[in-house]
Amino acid sequence: MDRIPAHEIHRTLRIQILRHNPYDPGSMPKLQSFELEEADTMTLFIALNEIRQTQDPSLQFDFVCRAGICGSCGMIINGRPALACRTLTRNLPDIIILAPLPAFELIGDLSVNTGKWMRGMSERLETWVHAQHLEQVNIDSMEHAMEPALAEQIYELERCIECGCCVAACGTAQMHEDFVGAVGLNQIARFRLDPRDERTDADYYELVGDESGVFGCMTLLGCEDMCPKDLPLAAQIAFLRRRMAVAGL
Amino acid sequence: MQIIYTDVLVIGGGLAGQRAAISVKRRGHDTIILSLVPAKRSHSAAAQGGMQASLGNCVGAAGDDEDCHFADTVRGSDWGADQQVVRMFAHTAPKAIRELAAWGVPWNRVQRGAHEITVDGHKKTVSEAAAAHGLITARNFGGTGKWRACYVSDGTGHAMLYTLSNQAIAANIPVHERMEALALIHDGQRCCGAIVRNLMSGEILAYVAKATCIATGGFGRIYRVSTNAIINEGMGAAIALETGIACLGNMEAIQFHPTGIVPAGILVTEACRGDGGLLLDSAHRRFMSDYEPDKKELASRDVVARRMEEHIAAGYGVHSRFGAHLWLDIRLLGSSHIEHNLREVKEICRYFLGIDPLQDLIPVRPAQHYSMGGVRTDHRGQSPQLQGLFAAGESACWDIHGFNRLGGNSVAETVVAGMIVGDSMADFCDSADGALHISTTLAEMFASREQQRLAAITACRGGESAFELTRLMQDTMTEKVGIFRHGERLQQAVATLQELQRRACKLSLRSNAPGANPELVAAYRLPRMLKLALCVACGALQRTESRGAHYRADYPRRDDREWLRRTLATWADPQAELPVLTYEALDIMRMELPPGWRGYGAHDYIDHPDTSRRQQEIDTILADMGTADRHLRQAALMPFMHLMPEHLRGRNQRLGEE
Numbered sequence: 001m002d003r004i005p006a007h008e009i010h011r012t013l014r015i016q017i018l019r020h021n022p023y024d025p026g027s028m029p030k031l032q033s034f035e036l037e038e039a040d041t042m043t044l045f046i047a048l049n050e051i052r053q054t055q056d057p058s059l060q061f062d063f064v065c066r067a068g069i070c071g072s073c074g075m076i077i078n079g080r081p082a083l084a085c086r087t088l089t090r091n092l093p094d095i096i097i098l099a100p101l102p103a104f105e106l107i108g109d110l111s112v113n114t115g116k117w118m119r120g121m122s123e124r125l126e127t128w129v130h131a132q133h134l135e136q137v138n139i140d141s142m143e144h145a146m147e148p149a150l151a152e153q154i155y156e157l158e159r160c161i162e163c164g165c166c167v168a169a170c171g172t173a174q175m176h177e178d179f180v181g182a183v184g185l186n187q188i189a190r191f192r193l194d195p196r197d198e199r200t201d202a203d204y205y206e207l208v209g210d211e212s213g214v215f216g217c218m219t220l221l222g223c224e225d226m227c228p229k230d231l232p233l234a235a236q237i238a239f240l241r242r243r244m245a246v247a248g249l
Numbered sequence: 250m251q252i253i254y255t256d257v258l259v260i261g262g263g264l265a266g267q268r269a270a271i272s273v274k275r276r277g278h279d280t281i282i283l284s285l286v287p288a289k290r291s292h293s294a295a296a297q298g299g300m301q302a303s304l305g306n307c308v309g310a311a312g313d314d315e316d317c318h319f320a321d322t323v324r325g326s327d328w329g330a331d332q333q334v335v336r337m338f339a340h341t342a343p344k345a346i347r348e349l350a351a352w353g354v355p356w357n358r359v360q361r362g363a364h365e366i367t368v369d370g371h372k373k374t375v376s377e378a379a380a381a382h383g384l385i386t387a388r389n390f391g392g393t394g395k396w397r398a399c400y401v402s403d404g405t406g407h408a409m410l411y412t413l414s415n416q417a418i419a420a421n422i423p424v425h426e427r428m429e430a431l432a433l434i435h436d437g438q439r440c441c442g443a444i445v446r447n448l449m450s451g452e453i454l455a456y457v458a459k460a461t462c463i464a465t466g467g468f469g470r471i472y473r474v475s476t477n478a479i480i481n482e483g484m485g486a487a488i489a490l491e492t493g494i495a496c497l498g499n500m501e502a503i504q505f506h507p508t509g510i511v512p513a514g515i516l517v518t519e520a521c522r523g524d525g526g527l528l529l530d531s532a533h534r535r536f537m538s539d540y541e542p543d544k545k546e547l548a549s550r551d552v553v554a555r556r557m558e559e560h561i562a563a564g565y566g567v568h569s570r571f572g573a574h575l576w577l578d579i580r581l582l583g584s585s586h587i588e589h590n591l592r593e594v595k596e597i598c599r600y601f602l603g604i605d606p607l608q609d610l611i612p613v614r615p616a617q618h619y620s621m622g623g624v625r626t627d628h629r630g631q632s633p634q635l636q637g638l639f640a641a642g643e644s645a646c647w648d649i650h651g652f653n654r655l656g657g658n659s660v661a662e663t664v665v666a667g668m669i670v671g672d673s674m675a676d677f678c679d680s681a682d683g684a685l686h687i688s689t690t691l692a693e694m695f696a697s698r699e700q701q702r703l704a705a706i707t708a709c710r711g712g713e714s715a716f717e718l719t720r721l722m723q724d725t726m727t728e729k730v731g732i733f734r735h736g737e738r739l740q741q742a743v744a745t746l747q748e749l750q751r752r753a754c755k756l757s758l759r760s761n762a763p764g765a766n767p768e769l770v771a772a773y774r775l776p777r778m779l780k781l782a783l784c785v786a787c788g789a790l791q792r793t794e795s796r797g798a799h800y801r802a803d804y805p806r807r808d809d810r811e812w813l814r815r816t817l818a819t820w821a822d823p824q825a826e827l828p829v830l831t832y833e834a835l836d837i838m839r840m841e842l843p844p845g846w847r848g849y850g851a852h853d854y855i856d857h858p859d860t861s862r863r864q865q866e867i868d869t870i871l872a873d874m875g876t877a878d879r880h881l882r883q884a885a886l887m888p889f890m891h892l893m894p895e896h897l898r899g900r901n902q903r904l905g906e907e
Contacts, residue, residue, distance in 0.1 A: 004511065004569050004612050005603045023450060023764030040570060041512060041601070053716040057768035058760035062286070065478045067515040068600055069407065069593060070290040086600035107427075107449050108764055115287025115426045119418065128415035129353040135275065137351040139344040140899035143304075144351075145383025146358050152589065154355040155401055158408055162289055196353055 010038040011094055015047060017059070018099040021108045031097075032056075044077065044084035044098070048110075060108035068228065071161030074101050074168065075110050081165040083228045084110075101168040103177070114164040121180055125207050127187040129197045146195070157190035157236065159229045166233060169222035178212040182223035182233040185214055189236040192243075201247035204240075209248050214241045250696050251454040252689060255281045256678050258442055258458035260430045260485055262288030264406070264660060265642025266464030267413045267422075268667020269674065274420045276675035281456065282417070283428040283445060285480050289414050292466050292478040293663060296406025297593055298520035299388055299398025300664075301657035302342035305903050306384040307359050308375045309366075309396030315339040315901070316879055317394050320842055322655060325392045325549050327797035327807060328835070328844040329499065329621075329651020329815070334628050336841070336889040338649045338658075338665050343901040345664040346399055350385060353412045357400055357590075359386040367525025367582055369545070370535070381904055388590075389523040390656040392549035392849070398657035403518050403593045406660055413664075427765075431699045431773070433461060433488050433495075433638065434692050440495075440638035441687045443488070444695045448765045453700055455692040459683045460674040462630075463489055463640040464667075467620035471782045472731075473723035475617040476509050476516035485644045487777035489624045490784070490828075493821040495635040498646030500781065500818055501788030502621035504654055504798050505554040505732050509616025512571035513601050516618065517594045517611060519656040522546040524590065526579040528557065529610065530565040533576070541849055548849035551653040551798040554615035558732050561614075569612065576610035615732060619643065619659060621650040621798070622785075625817060628892050630670030636682060639674055641666035648815065652797025672894040706772045712757030715772040718749050722775075722782055725749075730786050735802045739790040746786055747826055750779045784818040784828045791830055792816065795851075807854035809844050813837065837863050841887035 013036045020029040034051045045066045052059045061084070064072040068086035075084050076099040078092065089096070104112035121127070166182040167173045173181050188208050191197045208214045217237050224233040257273045259266045262284030273280045282288065305313035318339040323330055350356055361382035363374050390398040401408040417424070427448040434442045434455065442457040468483020469475035489495040507528070508517045522528070528546050530536050537545045540556040548556075557575055560566070566573030579587060579594070584607050587595055591606075598606045624632060624640035626647045632638040640647075642663045649662060677683045729742035756772045794808035795801050814832040821829065837843055837859035844860050846852055870885050877885075880900070884890070890898055 002567075002610075004571060021762060021764055024762065043513075043601070052767060056760070057716070057758065058762035058766065060765070060767060064286050064290045064480055065292065065295050067295065067513075067597060069404075070286075070292075070294050070478065072286060072290050088600070088603070113449075115290070118287065118289070119424070119426075122415060122418050126419070128419040129351075129412075131351075134351065137348065139347045139351075141347075141902045142904070143347045143385055146355075147383060148358040148360045148386075151355045151358045152402075155357075155404070155408065158355055158401075158411060159404060161294075161407070162287075191353075194353060194355075196351065 012036070013038050013047070013089060014095045015051065016095065016097045017109065019109050020106065022106055023108065038089055042089045044087045044089065045073070047089055048084065061110040069161060071163030074114065074163040074165045075099065076101060076168065081168040081226045083163060101164050103167050103173050104164060114162065117164065118162045118183070121184045125180060125184050125187055127191065129191065129194065130199050131196055132198065154190060154194055157186055157193065157231065160186055160231055161229060163228060165226045165228055166223035169226035171220045171222065172216045172218055176212060176216060179216045180208060180213055182237060185217070185237050185240055186231060186233055189240050201243055205244050205247040208240070209244045214244050217241070250693065252692055253281065253454065253456045255279050255456065255458050257460045257462065257674050258283065258456045259462045259464055260443060261464035261466060261644065262424050263291035263293035263464060263466055263642065264410055264413055264663035265667045266462065267417045268664050269462055269464060269641050269671035270422050271417055271420055272668055272671025273675050274422055276672070278675055278678050280422055282422060282424045283430060283456070284424055284426050285429055285448065287426050288424045289410060291410060292481055293410045293660065294407045295478060295516065296660045297403040297516065297518035298523065299390060299400035299405050299657040300346060300409065300660040301390070301393070301397045301655065302346040302399055302661060303339065303395070303397055304343055304346065304385055304387065304399065305395070306381045307386045307396060308377055309389060310387045313395035313397055314879070314903070316883065318342065318397060321393045322649060322658060323842050324847040325653050325655040326651025327653055327847060328809070328813065329502065329797055331628070331648050332840050332842065332887060333889045333892060334647050335649045336887065337628060337669065337893055338662060340893070340901070341665040341668060341897055342661045344897060345661065345668060346385065349409060349412060349664065352416050354408050355401055356385040357402065358383050370527060370581065384904065388520055389547065390519055391522065391544070391547040391553065392655045398520070398523065400520065402589065403520055403591050409660060409664070429484065430488055432695050433492050434695045435492055435494070435635060436687070436691060437494065439636045441685055442692065444699045448770070451763065451765050453696055455696055457685070457687060457692055459678045459685050460637050460639055462670065462674060463624050463638070463644050464642050465644045467643040468778070468781050469617045469620065471722060471726050471778050471785070472617035473727040474509065474514045476506055476514060477617065482774055482778055483620070483781045484774060484777060486623050487781055489638065489640070490780055490818070490820050491777065491823070492635060493819065493823070495632045495638055496625050496817045496819045497622060497784055498625035498648055499622040499652070499788070499816050500784040501792055501799050501816060502652045502797060503617060503785060504550055504619035504621060505615040506550060506618030507553040507557055507615050508577050508613040510597065510602060511569065511574040511612040511614050514616045515597055515601055517577065517597060517613065521577055521579050521591060521594060524586065525582055526577055527581070529576040529578050530560060531567045532565070536560050536565065544849045549653055549655060549847070552850040554732055555800060557615055567612065574612045574614040577613045578610050579606050580608065619654055621652060621654055622646050629673035630666065631673060631677070637677070639670055641670040652799055668897065669894060703769065703773060706756050706769060707758060707761060709755060709757035712755035713752045715756050715768065715775045718753055719771060719775055719778070722746065722749055722779060726782055726785070730789055733800055733802050734789050736790065739786060742786045743783065743790060746779055746783050750776065750783070750826065753779060780820060780828070787828055787830060788816045788818065805851070807851070809857035809860065810855050813844065813857055839887065841883065843867070
């Protein structure tokens with residue numbers, strides 16, 4: 001390659017956004033249409049900011065890293081949950097329909113409160129290393145050794161960015177608001193794999209051994225299909241379900 | 250107005266803020282973290298390549314210790330750093346990483362036996378010791394003598410932030426998300442909390458605290474082309490400046506990272522080069538070896554970024570519709586290496602450029618990356634001017650980076666500072682000074698001032714657009730206060746920024762939407778960002794030398810005689826158009842490592858008369874010590890252990906040591 005890939009012909013995009021401001025008593029949910037000239041390597045991050053700056057300054061959305069790593073900008077893009085910041089408009093049709101992620105509290109327009117949901121999930125599933133005397137760990141002496149391959153396996157599951165796409169894509173989560181989602185079950189799988197966490201399957205069973213946990217999953221696989229980090233969610237849930245079934249006997 | 254009381258208010262939910270809060274909580278004090286965004290989305294998560302800590306486990310790190318880390322960091326800073334604080338930092342970094350290892354960070358580990366590495370464009374086989382198997386490994390980074398950047402693939406910051414956030418949740422530390430501090434509450438001597446705006450409802454509330462910690466990261470978004478997250482607008486530093494009492498240090502010291510992708514400006518990690526990747530020009534020719542025969546692609550960031558721009562200016566850049574750029578080549582690292590150790594880089598290339606770095610070259614050009622300057626503090630993180638105000642991490646200047654930060658030293662700094670400053674705030678709360686004698690009238694007064702500022706914007710009709718003026722500010726900074734600086738252009742920048750400041754007095758909104766109102770947010774942040782931009786531009790204009798990342802084309806030499814000084818900026822009069830700059834001298838006679846050549850970059854600098862005196866003194870002290878060990882020799886030159894919290898004074902064990 002000797003040049004940066006770009007499109008020669010620019011289209012006029014029609015971007016339709018599902019809008020609602022819960023802080024405005026007069027606001028009713030509606031689909032609002034914006035027209036925008038496409039530019040080279042335009043992402044939805046660039047497009048939405050341009051709409052806000054030049055057409056409607058009240059438009060709400062969330063971006064932080066704009067590099068696909070922080071998980072702030074999950075939204076429904078033409079029917080599929082995805083990260084808006086790394087979605088290039090050139091990969092989308094002329095008409096783009098954007099809506100906030102379902103299953104999360106709406107802050108306004110495309111902005112939803114994933115932070116509150118994820119904190120609740122973390123508190124409920126206790127997504128941290130449980131070990132005796134963690135506060136007294138001697139940090140002057142050598143760290144404990146860990147198998148290099150195991151460290152990489154843990155990182156594979158740790159790559160989750162809590163964007164909420166898996167929850168938005170999940171049939172169970174739409175029906176049962178207390179379902180912990182693939183994001184939660186993946187966390188359990190991650191800590192279960194980690195030898196530093198002293199919890200046993202019996203402990204994990206207490207956390208996810210019911211309908212709101214691993215037995216609520218209907219194996220529709222929307223989570224894995226929509227995960228922007230390509231995490232092996234279906235396999236983790238299937239494996240966890242087997243372990244929890246054994247632990248529950 | 251709701252008033253929330255706590256012992257320690259931490260503003261910022263990234264690595265530094267969360268680690269500080271954990272320390273405070275462990276010491277039995279109550280704490281609340283305020284965060285613009287959910288804490289796990291903080292910009293700390295974007296750190297890719299590694300955290301420097303001198304563990305010395307892998308072959309490339311053999312012989313590493315605090316002394317090497319200290320010397321690399323001071324040279325990297327171009328002697329702008331506070332050497333005692335660098336010592337504290339280098340001593341604490343191994344402890345910080347071992348604590349994180351116990352808490353759950355899946356650091357990459359040493360694999361015993363032979364493995365292939367890429368050095369200087371060639372494959373080489375090295376063999377790791379059996380005794381090191383399973384210990385934390387490290388990779389090579391720029392400006393370092395050893396492989397010291399410990400890593401988790403290229404998602405190091407993400408893994409660290411998730412582990413720390415989860416520990417903070419375990420410690421039951423509340424994070425008040427989507428909250429923005431608008432002003433610090435103070436009585437002229439003592440800081441006692443902040444006036445805060447809820448970024449969902451728009452509501453104003455007050456947080457009253459014994460100690461307040463700014464941990465809000467950098468202010469890269471005053472530039473147009475930046476690797477920073479869009480929330481890095483420097484509001485923490487700005488509200489400290491707006492007290493008129495606390496000062497900001499070395500604001501002109503701005504780092505440009507060599508490898509921002511073109512055109513998005515998104516970072517691809519220094520680990521690309523650390524692991525053996527090369528920089529190529531339009532003829533696909535490697536050029537860094539011409540400029541820097543020793544360190545090549547792995548000189549410090551300021552030097553590599555400057556050489557790249559020089560090479561582009563000499564006509565060797567690639568011309569694209571997005572302007573000139575160069576290439577980063579990581580194809581030679583091979584698919585297994587990229588898929589295991591550079592997976593975020595691969596994703597970024599795929600999604601933002603539509604290319605595969607296994608097959609294709611990556612278009613790169615230097616982009617604003619890091620703010621070495623920030624809220625000036627002492628070695629324990631407290632503002633020397635405003636009691637009860639603390640700062641940690643990128644938003645602070647305590648100051649370990651001087652005029653250039655080494656890659657991997659930022660995430661290391663966040664956790665180290667969190668440990669030390671957190672402890673220091675707990676000490677403060679325990680002391681008589683920590684007692685709070687504030688009347689709620691003071692909080693009400695500050696709240697009403699902020700409300701009036703917002704009301705003035707809302708009431709204004711037919712005024713200027715904050716979005717438009719922000720863009721003009723960012724263009725000015727990128728074009729005139731960038732990598733190559735010049736007196737005349739800096740003067741133009743100051744004039745433009747002042748003009749923008751005048752225009753920003755008459756901002757008006759097109760929308761009065763209830764709730765947070767994103768347009769109002771842009772409008773109230775702009776005047777504060779302009780103040781920071783003016784601190785940077787004025788600092789750069791005044792500093793008539795070149796040091797680290799601050800390069801003056803009209804004053805190309807480092808001038809230790811005149812400029813071995815830290816810039817301090819204050820903004821006492823809110824109506825003033827410019828910051829007041831004063832200078833604090835760095836005392837060579839107290840340095841462990843007197844100024845010299847960095848080992849890369851320019852050989853040419855103006856010596857300070859104290860340099861040779863101090864060097865002679867050091868030579869005499871060391872000669873008298875005979876065979877004393879490295880710890881004693883260090884302590885004889887520049888004692889620092891007395892500055893450390895007691896529980897962090899232990900020696901760091903390494904492989905083969907007791």
